[in-house]
Amino acid sequence: MKIAIASGKGGTGKTTIATNLAFVLARQNRSVQLLDCDVEEPNCHIFIKPEITTSQPVTVPIPRVDKEKCTGCGICGEVCQYSAIVCMNGKVLVFPELCHGCGGCQRFCPEEAISEVGREVGVVETGHGKSLLFSQGRLRIGEVMAPPLIKGVKQSVVNSNVTIIDAPPGTSCPVIEAVRDSDFIILATEPTPFGLNDLILAVEMVRVLNIPFAIAINRCDVGDNAVKEYCAKEGIEIILEIPHDRRIAQAYSQGEIASECLPEYTDVFSNFVERITDQVMGAKLYG
Amino acid sequence: MKELVVISGKGGTGKTSIVASFAALAKSKVLADCDVDAADLHLVLEPEIEHTEDFSGGKRANIISQNCKHCGRCYDVCRFEAVKRSVDLDEVASVDFQIDSIACEGCGVCVRVCPKDAIAFEPAINGQWYRSNTRHGPMVHAKLGIAEENSGKLVTLVRNQAKEIAEEQLLDLVIIDGSPGIGCPVIASITGADLVLVVTEPTQSGKHDLERVTVLTSHFGISTLVCINKWDLNPEVTSEIEALARNRSARIAGKVRYDNAITKAQIQKLSVVEYSKNGVTEDIKSLWTEVSRTLF
Numbered sequence: 403m404k405i406a407i408a409s410g411k412g413g414t415g416k417t418t419i420a421t422n423l424a425f426v427l428a429r430q431n432r433s434v435q436l437l438d439c440d441v442e443e444p445n446c447h448i449f450i451k452p453e454i455t456t457s458q459p460v461t462v463p464i465p466r467v468d469k470e471k472c473t474g475c476g477i478c479g480e481v482c483q484y485s486a487i488v489c490m491n492g493k494v495l496v497f498p499e500l501c502h503g504c505g506g507c508q509r510f511c512p513e514e515a516i517s518e519v520g521r522e523v524g525v526v527e528t529g530h531g532k533s534l535l536f537s538q539g540r541l542r543i544g545e546v547m548a549p550p551l552i553k554g555v556k557q558s559v560v561n562s563n564v565t566i567i568d569a570p571p572g573t574s575c576p577v578i579e580a581v582r583d584s585d586f587i588i589l590a591t592e593p594t595p596f597g598l599n600d601l602i603l604a605v606e607m608v609r610v611l612n613i614p615f616a617i618a619i620n621r622c623d624v625g626d627n628a629v630k631e632y633c634a635k636e637g638i639e640i641i642l643e644i645p646h647d648r649r650i651a652q653a654y655s656q657g658e659i660a661s662e663c664l665p666e667y668t669d670v671f672s673n674f675v676e677r678i679t680d681q682v683m684g685a686k687l688y689g
Numbered sequence: 690m691k692e693l694v695v696i697s698g699k700g701g702t703g704k705t706s707i708v709a710s711f712a713a714l715a716k717s718k719v720l721a722d723c724d725v726d727a728a729d730l731h732l733v734l735e736p737e738i739e740h741t742e743d744f745s746g747g748k749r750a751n752i753i754s755q756n757c758k759h760c761g762r763c764y765d766v767c768r769f770e771a772v773k774r775s776v777d778l779d780e781v782a783s784v785d786f787q788i789d790s791i792a793c794e795g796c797g798v799c800v801r802v803c804p805k806d807a808i809a810f811e812p813a814i815n816g817q818w819y820r821s822n823t824r825h826g827p828m829v830h831a832k833l834g835i836a837e838e839n840s841g842k843l844v845t846l847v848r849n850q851a852k853e854i855a856e857e858q859l860l861d862l863v864i865i866d867g868s869p870g871i872g873c874p875v876i877a878s879i880t881g882a883d884l885v886l887v888v889t890e891p892t893q894s895g896k897h898d899l900e901r902v903t904v905l906t907s908h909f910g911i912s913t914l915v916c917i918n919k920w921d922l923n924p925e926v927t928s929e930i931e932a933l934a935r936n937r938s939a940r941i942a943g944k945v946r947y948d949n950a951i952t953k954a955q956i957q958k959l960s961v962v963e964y965s966k967n968g969v970t971e972d973i974k975s976l977w978t979e980v981s982r983t984l985f
Contacts, residue, residue, distance in 0.1 A: 410727045412700010412869040417894065442870035443698050443901060445894040483747055483797050504768055504796030543901060544908045546841065546873040571700040571869050572726035575838040578791060595955050596705065600727040606835045610791070624949065626956050655892035655923040 403682045404565040406584040407618075408608075410600025412571035414590040415620030415644060416440070418654060420568035421449040422661045423678070426671045427564050428534040435562040439580035440570040441524060441539035441551045448657040452531035460539070460554035461520030462503040462547060467494045471515035478507035478516060499546055524551040528558050532659070535562060549579040556580075573607045581608070586682045587615040588641065593625035598632060605638065616641035616681060641681070642674045690855045691984050692848075692863045692882040694723075698898030700869035702890045703918040706951050707973065708866040709733040709960035712825040714977045718862040720823070721851035722830040723844045723878040725816065730866050733958055736821030736828045744831065744846060746839025747795040749813035750788050756807035759784050763799035763808060772799060791836050815839050818847055820854070827854050841877040844868075848878065862984065871905045879906065884984055885913045886942065891926035896933060903937040914942035914983060916976055921946050942983070943976030945969060 407420045417440075424436040438446040465478070465487055474492030482488070486500035487507050498521050508516040524541040539555040541548055548570070556579075559565055569580035581587055587608050591601040601617070608615045617633055622643040633640050644650065650667070653660045661671040695711075697704045708730060712720050722730040750771075752763070764772040764786055771792035775785045788799075788808075800810045815838070818831035829851040831843050851863045867878040879885055885906050889895040899915065906913040915934045920927045927944065934941050946969055954964035962970045 411729070412697075412702075412727075413890075414701055440870075442872045442875075443894075443898040445699070445897060448893045448897060481797070481801065483795055502794050502796060504794065504798050505766075506796055506798040506801070509766070509798065510801060541872060543871060543904045544876070546876055548870075548872045572840075573835060574726050574833055574840045574874075576872065578836055582791075592701075594952055595732045595958070596729040599729055599732055603727055603835065610836045625952050651922060654894070655890075655926055657893035 404567065404584045405678065405682065406567040406569050406581040406587045407590060408569040408577055408581050408587055408604060409571055409590040410573055410604035411591065411597055414592045414597060415618065416571070416590045417445045417449070417568055418620070418644070418660065419588060419590055419618055419642065420566050421446055421659050422671045423675060424534050424566045425532055425659050426661055426668065426675050428532060433563040435535040435537065435559060435565045437555050437559070437565060437567045438538035439552045439555050439567050441541045441548050441555065442570060444538045444540060446536070446568050447538055449659050450531040450534070450536050452529040452536040454527045454529035456528045458526045459522045460524055460526055460551050461522050462501070462550045463505065463518040464498045464501045464503065464521045465496055465507050465516045466519045467496065468515045468517065471513045473513055475512065477510055477512060481506040481510050503550070523547050526551070526554045526558055535560060548576040552576060552579040573603045577607070578611070581613065582611060584613055586678065587613050588618050589615055590618045590620055591629055592620050593622060593627070593629045595628070597625070598629050601629060602632070605636070614681070618642040618644070620644045621646040641677055690852070690861060690863065691884070692852070692865065693884050693886065693980065693984060694865040694867050694879050694882045695886045695888060696867035696875055696879065696902060697869055697888045698871065698902035699889065699895050702888045702895060703951065704888045705729045705866055706955065706961060707888055707916065707918070708864060710962040710973045711864055711977055713960045713962050714974065715862055715864060715981070717860045718826055718864050719851045719855045719860055720826065720828040721847050721863055721865045722828070723847050723865050723874065724868040725831045725833045725840050725843045725847065725874065726868055728830055728832065731830055733955065733960055734823040734825060734828060735958060736819070736823045736830065738819045738821045740820040742818055743814050744816040744818050744843050745812040746815040746842045747813060748797065748810050749790060749793050749795050750797065750799050751809045751811070752786055752788055753807050753809055756805050757786060758805050758807070759786065760804065761786065762802045762804065766798050766802050769794050794838070816843055818843065818850065820850060827858070829854065841873040844874045844877040871901055875905070879911055880909055882911055885911050886916060886980055887913060887939070888916045888918050889930060890919050891917060891923040891930060893926065896926060896930050899930060900933060900937070903939050907937070913939040914980060915939050916942055917944045919947040920944040942979040943972060945972040945976060
């Protein structure tokens with residue numbers, strides 16, 4: 403089973419939920435793999451403190467023009483929808499960071515003057531810690547293309563019993579890439595106007611993807627009641643509520659897992675694990 | 690005219706609350722919400738929309754089924770797994786092809802290889818952008834459609850519109866609310882800006898993400914200030930962050946204490962400097978003084 407933790411708004415507890423969920427499941431002797439797909443700012447490693455055993459670069463294909471063969475006809479520039487290859491005065495220029503790697507320029511070049519070379523966008527690191535398998539992507543700084551790297555992290559999945567995905571915040575392409583083939587999504591939010599606004603966007607997103615989901619409310623006792631009212635109106639299950647407890651914030655700030663260092667939260671997360679297992683199994687049977 | 694971009698690396702550190710307060714404190718400015726994925730600034734500034742326009746970030750392929758002869762060339766060439774094939778086992782000849790509009794990146798390769806011109810390729814509407822008025826002056830903002838891409842292009846559009854307004858109305862400053870992370874929308878919001886303010890928090894995650902985001906800003910050669918929000922939640926990590934900022938030649942422009950007034954103000958649709966007179970408001974005011982001193 404594959405469970406993704408996402409949120410419209412950042413800082414609403416995705417990483418807290420993902421690491422605690424993975425930790426509690428691993429302690430129940432399940433084989434667990436945690437994938438940190440927030441490749442722009444991966445933070446799970448701060449809590450898992452993994453021993454990284456492999457590091458693989460992820461590349462995207464970009465064009466290389468053979469100047470000997472190029473006649474400056476400009477077809478590559480007409481084909482490219484991203485202005486990543488342009489032909490000016492018979493000279494071809496490539497802008498690697500704009501390239502989506504569709505292969506169009508190479509395919510339609512009448513002179514076969516274009517080949518493809520790999521351009522590194524980041525690395526996928528794998529390892530283990532806290533009795534679980536761990537993978538993360540680290541986007542090369544200055545790089546815009548997160549989705550190919552997220553795809554790379556997801557390809558590192560081994561045959562584990564449960565896969566937990568920590569997704570990036572937002573509702574656009576990187577999030578979609580991270581969550582698209584999950585069995586279940588948990589949307590983290592907080593009970594504030596910003597939290598609600600971004601939750602509604604995230605709910606619209608998972609409905610477009612047609613994946614079963616539930617809500618987790620972080621710092622559930624600050625703010626107002628509007629998130630709960632929204633969930634009741636929409637018939638969305640609130641699967642977890644984490645109180646605003648200074649000790650949780652303290653544990654988080656020091657890079658510690660709450661259900662490991664605060665025994666009373668072990669139960670909170672164990673119950674959550676049971677509810678979620680039921681949900682996912684139910685979704686698989688009837689979904 | 691100057692451009693100030695407020696970003697954070699890690700999400701949820703208080704960017705938008707700080708920007709809303711700056712909106713109340715700055716004199717002559719335009720506001721631009723470039724967090725187009727999950728825009729929140731409008732919840733506090735309550736803009737009155739004057740002008741709405743569709744945003745198209747590119748084209749999208751669509752198979753016209755009556756023209757399709759089911760050859761499957763489109764399926765073979767697509768690198769984004771956006772062409773879906775449904776095979777009816779009883780009738781292998783009529784394999785059905787469809788484009789998954791979420792996966793399609795609009796490269797148009799399928800359109801060119803289709804021998805029957807059976808693939809339409811039209812501009813996609815990926816969102817909307819707005820020019821508005823608020824109690825604190827003009828504002829440009831946008832809404833990216835659900836499950837849409839091209840947020841970087843929309844960010845650039847919002848920024849350019851805001852700059853245009855500043856030039857037309859002779860305003861001194863564009864204040865940009867950026868998005869979390871270090872990828873496409875963030876890069877689109879900071880390139881060529883005069884000053885970046887990174888809002889972080891005293892957690893190991895905040896510190897880790899601050900480091901990455903300052904490497905990004907120095908990569909683009911943009912001078913960078915840092916604000917440690919909720920600094921008193923962990924003074925120890927706060928001093929670690931101060932040391933990190935020094936190493937990265939990013940000056941600490943201010944430290945803002947933890948105060949539930951920030952959440953209360955948000956619920957009242959107010960910036961915190963409009964909501965309360967002292968405490969956290971004093972911290973934000975002195976942060977603004979430092980930021981504007983650096984800008985002008």
